[in-house]
Amino acid sequence: MERTHEKYDRLIDRCKELEPIPTAVAHPCDESSLRGAVEAAEMGILLPILVGPRDKIEAVAAQFKLDISPYQLVDEPHSHAAAAMAVQLAREGKAEMLMKGSLHTDELMGAVVRSATGLRTERRISHAFIMDVPMLDRVIIVTDAAINIFPTLIDKMHIIQNAIDMATALGFPNPKVAILSAMETVNPDVPSTVEAAALCKMADRKQITGGILDGPLALDNAINLTAAQIKKIDSPVAGMADILVAPDLEAGNMLAKSLSFMANADSAGIVLGARVPIILTSRADSVTTRLASCAIAALVAQARRENASKVVAS
Helix, strand or coil: CCCCCHHHHHHHHHHCCCCCEEEEEECCCCHHHHHHHHHHHHCCCEEEEEEECHHHHHHHHHHCCCCCCCCEEEECCCHHHHHHHHHHHHHCCCCCEEEECCCCHHHHHHHHHCCCCCCCCCCCCEEEEEEECCCCCCCEEEECCCCCCCCCHHHHHHHHHHHHHHHHHCCCCCCEEEEECCCCCCCCCCHHHHHHHHHHHHHHCCCCCCCEEEEEECHHHHHCHHHHHHCCCCCCCCCCCCEEECCCHHHHHHHHHHHHHHCCCEEEEEEECCCCCEECCCCCCCHHHHHHHHHHHHHHHHHHHHHHHHHHHC
């Protein structure tokens, strides 16, 4: 089926108005990861710092006719060293984003979460998919479907705040957050419904800010206004959610993959809650999806720049 990508294209176009964001690319030693970094650089989204074995990176560039001469190359002997150096560049402020190359996600995230030398903050690190679903008129965010297996109530508070901050950077005014469960009523026998209600009260008490929360909501009445009206759900979120918060990783992962493989959706994704946004691309990603992931991270990084400037000015 032929697809258009107007939603992702709008995000990518917004980045053309910004200065390219310095980005440490960890171990880009295959065509997919190196091409993704180069194409994002040629679009003006990021300024790559290529970190990894110089011989391998230059060999891949030569084989696939990729011009890497404009970009800094930091020679590191193997993937573990490349991950550590990429994280160090981010810690030192030389890179404002981190991008996964052809190493395992666990290798990169292991360097990110290391207590003494990593990129942890007071926030829980989480992942968000930004889904381009053809039947919807907007991108929709699914979180967390990749990192937190059984998130606690406090973890979910951080996961939601991370997603709200990202959505705000993408241009969502007061993003609407649906906290998902199997039903829309609170049932003590279903813990996710109780946690959803608690999270909504936490938002009332300003422990979560910047978005409009409701839950528990079932998936149908979170994204379909007719379903919400039939069930007589009086809510500013029901039927119009921008962010879908899964009760756990299994549910989130199945939701994201169902949208991809059964609803023909594309899924760009980044890691949030660290000192810098982290781009996790896959070899299976299309060019547009890779660029969209880079664009989303760049918009988040730009928002952080602006917030830091406001703090300094005040």
